[in-house]
Amino acid sequence: MTVDTRYAVNVSPKPGILDPQGRAVEGSLDHLGIAGVSAVRVGRRIELTVSAADDAAARAVVERLAAELLANPLIEAYQIEVLGAVSSIESDSASGAPG
Amino acid sequence: MTVDTRYAVNVSPKPGILDPQGRAVEGSLDHLGIAGVSAVRVGRRIELTVSAADDAAARAVVERLAAELLANPLIEAYQIEVLGAVSSIESDSASGAPG
Incomplete structure (x- = not known):
């Protein structure tokens, strides 16, 4: 028996680390006529399904x-989100689509 | 009076759209000796602070x-998350750091 769980890993530039993509977004706001937006930080979000014996093993x-592949620990911080059991939320249709 | 709210926008490739970064992550799993991971999708996560008259205006x-800047609606889907009022969670220190 294994448990299939969908996770998201949110990776963002650490505070104080330069974020050129965030600056680019802020630089585009005037052109769009959007006011009141500040402190934009652009990071990555990776969603994945893990099959493991139990929740603790999946989390590990x-x-x-x-820590080893998705984020660069020198300049990025990450935070893990549990999205739910795959049976209930259904994995992305790109892999694991039924017959 | 304005309300300052921190939001996150999660942008991900739509189902069925090719995701080369996700395939690259899956291709690295063997090297790391990690098993049981599938359906990897790599997207972006943008966090920002909005000052507006009220919650509805900020959300708009x-x-x-x-819709107009962060996601490409042809190939990407987005989802908006409210992270909280800025007074309580504090905006990123890159902008608005005290003294």
């Missing part, structure tokens, strides 16, 4: 993946 | 920004 896999 | 600004 996501932690390792985030 | 974020919706417009997401």
Whole structure:
């Protein structure tokens, strides 16, 4: 028996680290006529399904993946979100679509 | 009086749209000796602070920004998350740091 769980890993530039994409978004606001937006930070969001024996094992896999592959610990921070059991939310149709 | 609210916009490739970054992550799992991970999708996460007269006005600004600037509606879907009032969670220190 394994549990399939969908997770999201949110990776963002650490405070104080330069964020050129965030500055680019802020620079576009005038052109769009949008006011009142500030402190824009652009990061990545990775969603994935983990099959493991239990929740603790699944969480350990996501932690390792985030720390070793998805984020650069020198300049980025990450935060893990549980999206739910895959049976109830259904994994992305790109993989695992039924027959 | 204005309300300052921190939002996140999660942008992800639509189902069925090719996601080369997701495939690259999946291709690296073997090297790391990680098993049981599937359906990896890589998107962006943009966090921002909005100052507006009320919650509805702030939400409208974020919706417009997401649809017109942050996501490409042809190939990407977005979802808006309210992170909270800025007074309580404090905006990113990159802008608005005290003294």
